[in-house]
Amino acid sequence: MTISDEIRRLHELHQAGALTDAEFARAKERLLNGAPPPAAGDGDLASEFSRLRRSRADRWLGGVCGGIGKASGVASWIWRIVFVLFTISFGFGLVIYILLWIFVPEEERLPGNDIIGKSDT
Template identity: 50%
Template sequence: MLSDEIKRLHELHQAGALSDAEYEQAKARILSGASTVSLSKEPSFKESTSSERISFDQHRDDLLSGLRRSRVDRWLGGVCGGLARTYGLESWVWRLIFALFVLTFGFGVVIYLLLWVFIPEE
């Protein structure tokens, strides 16, 4: 029974449902026999995951809503300049990334054109 509970804790920890600290605390409680840990950690994990997911979605929306094509730092459409301002990388790095995508995968031009069309100008 004890090994089953520890095994279940380990599975939850491996799945990411328990942080390292939570795993160690629950394991210590089981081993000390202070209380039988009901492994009902899963519902609170689902709740925290949904709130973390909402937070991530809001952060992503904030990053995308602030994305604008640059009028000043541009070679073609200002996409790389806008990406540079929004994400903190230099615009030449974004140009290099697009060039590498064009040379290696061939779809860098398509991505650039889609961004040019769908990202509004500042």
């Protein structure tokens, strides 16, 4: 694909509303300056999911909602409400929570933080 084809494609995406003015300007500048396109894993859903870890600090049961909250930027209490509502209304919220608890790894401990929440007294 030539640079003119790529700029034409960017213009089509901009006209369709898929790109904001700022995004269009940055992408066009990147193309004209010869910078390589962003990697496939930059900001897509697969890379975000691979970063997902169960929280050690923000947990009630398994740390699933705390981890999803940290990865998504949405407060963990909102995720807890979502899981409760899905459990009450559709019945599958608890199943999804348990599957995430099993398959999502827990975040790693930092050295020196083996005992969290205990005081020296």
